[in-house]
Amino acid sequence: MSTFRFRLDPGVPPVNVEEWRQAARRKLPGLAWGYIDGGADDLVTKQACEAGFRRWRLRQRALTGVIAPDLTAKIGNTEISLPVALCPVGATGLAHWTGEPAAARAAESCGTRLMLSTAASYRAEEVADATQENHFFQLYPVGRRERIAALLDRVKAAGYAALFVTIDVQTVGNREDEKRWQFTLPWTVTPSRALHMARHWRWVYEALRHRRLASAHHADEAKLRAQEAEGTASTGKLTAALAEAEASQKYMARVLIQSDMTWEDLAWIRDHWQGPLYVKGILDADDAARAVDQIGCQGVVVSNHGGRQLDRSPASIEALPAIAERIGDRGEVFLDGGVRRGSDVITALALGAKAVFIGRPYLYGLAVNGEQGVRDVIELFRSEIARDLILMGCPASRALDRDWLIPAP
Numbered sequence: 001m002s003t004f005r006f007r008l009d010p011g012v013p014p015v016n017v018e019e020w021r022q023a024a025r026r027k028l029p030g031l032a033w034g035y036i037d038g039g040a041d042d043l044v045t046k047q048a049c050e051a052g053f054r055r056w057r058l059r060q061r062a063l064t065g066v067i068a069p070d071l072t073a074k075i076g077n078t079e080i081s082l083p084v085a086l087c088p089v090g091a092t093g094l095a096h097w098t099g100e101p102a103a104a105r106a107a108e109s110c111g112t113r114l115m116l117s118t119a120a121s122y123r124a125e126e127v128a129d130a131t132q133e134n135h136f137f138q139l140y141p142v143g144r145r146e147r148i149a150a151l152l153d154r155v156k157a158a159g160y161a162a163l164f165v166t167i168d169v170q171t172v173g174n175r176e177d178e179k180r181w182q183f184t185l186p187w188t189v190t191p192s193r194a195l196h197m198a199r200h201w202r203w204v205y206e207a208l209r210h211r212r213l214a215s216a217h218h219a220d221e222a223k224l225r226a227q228e229a230e231g232t233a234s235t236g237k238l239t240a241a242l243a244e245a246e247a248s249q250k251y252m253a254r255v256l257i258q259s260d261m262t263w264e265d266l267a268w269i270r271d272h273w274q275g276p277l278y279v280k281g282i283l284d285a286d287d288a289a290r291a292v293d294q295i296g297c298q299g300v301v302v303s304n305h306g307g308r309q310l311d312r313s314p315a316s317i318e319a320l321p322a323i324a325e326r327i328g329d330r331g332e333v334f335l336d337g338g339v340r341r342g343s344d345v346i347t348a349l350a351l352g353a354k355a356v357f358i359g360r361p362y363l364y365g366l367a368v369n370g371e372q373g374v375r376d377v378i379e380l381f382r383s384e385i386a387r388d389l390i391l392m393g394c395p396a397s398r399a400l401d402r403d404w405l406i407p408a409p
């Protein structure tokens with residue numbers, strides 16, 4: 001048996017999320033990278049989300065014999081094989097043209113699910129058709145109520161298992177990386193930018209060829225509005241792809257702003273959706289209690305949108321304990337924001353989350369290697385969680401509670 005294997009490419013696959021991040025950074029043009037990896041203002045909340053987990057140490061019990069910990073978890077009525085699912089992300093086509101269908105397929109092949117964004121590059125039906133399992137849908141309650149009701153009917157007919165209403169985009173956060181790249185369409189082309197894009201010619205070619213740069217639902221809405229007004233949907237003169245993206249973005253800028261959404265609107269959504277309903281973007285225990293006890297939501301996602309909205313809002317892991325304590329067994333509490341290691345997942349579960357969602361980590365995988373990249377990132381989390389639980393001597397992720405944590409000195 002030979003001790004050596006010869007490979008033309010000496011590259012080692014990424015061994016952790018940070019290495020996936022670096023690989024994605026090399027692959028993507030600055031414009032897409034700024035959108036995916038950026039955050040609001042000075043990135044205080046974005047960075048605090050990641051750093052917050054490290055304020056906790058994991059308790060290590062001796063000689064427990066644990067070697068195959070149970071990682072199963074549940075979101076609503078859906079059993080998942082590890083306590084990690086995929087966050088909703090708008091326009092994942094910017095990471096890789098295969099976008100949400102690829103992410104959803106990767107998720108289900110790993111025994112978990114994707115929460116599909118209203119701002120996704122693919123329509124709810126397209127993702128449902130491309131997958132075997134029922135995934136979750138994230139709603140931006142955009143536009144008139146009859147349009148929201150129509151979208152909810154489509155989502156229900158397509159078989160989505162749960163609805164998550166995102167409430168933290170009253171207006172779009174100040175993402176300076178996006179501004180630097182003049183993310184707003186139509187793009188301004190300068191010689192240095194043209195050169196930069198030429199260096200990423202494959203991404204540009206695929207993005208323009210497959211036309212998945214924008215939010216499909218919003219592009220549809222923009223077209224519908226234009227038809228209603230008997231106008232035309234696009235004003236762009238570049239390519240059909242850019243024109244569509246531009247119409248979608250203009251529509252979002254006009255209508256996505258939901259600054260006037262109130263608890264009354266959430267109650268209205270509760271009446272129109274019979275399945276499990278959650279609110280995403282909760283950071284306050286009073287709000288969590290109101291959503292569960294008064295509106296009748298099944299639970300909440302403790303989230304600050306990955307530090308992309310209100311900078312200096314609390315890190316999710318800081319906000320979690322009070323919310324989990326307040327909700328108790330009356331609802332399900334989930335968390336997203338800054339989860340980069342299996343030990344982060346373990347910390348969140350020990351502080352009261354039933355499962356966590358990851359956002360940017362799977363986008364890195366998608367950008368680097370499409371569906372397989374997402375699968376690799378999910379499996380990385382599974383192996384890290386399992387290994388840590390074995391080393392802690394904890395038999396199941398469901399068994400985690402506050403006793404398994406020690407505050408760092």
Ligand SMILES: Cc1cc2nc3c(=O)[nH]c(=O)nc-3n(C[C@H](O)[C@H](O)[C@H](O)COP(=O)(O)O)c2cc1C
Binds near residue numbers: 280304305358
């Ligand atoms: C590029 C990008 C786009 C996002 N788009 C949406 C969206 O359309 N709807 C939504 O509810 N959250 C959206 N989010 C927020 C994520 O769902 C999630 O809250 C956040 O990414 C979690 O933090 P993490 O990236 O550190 O895991 C987006 C996040 C990113 C990074």
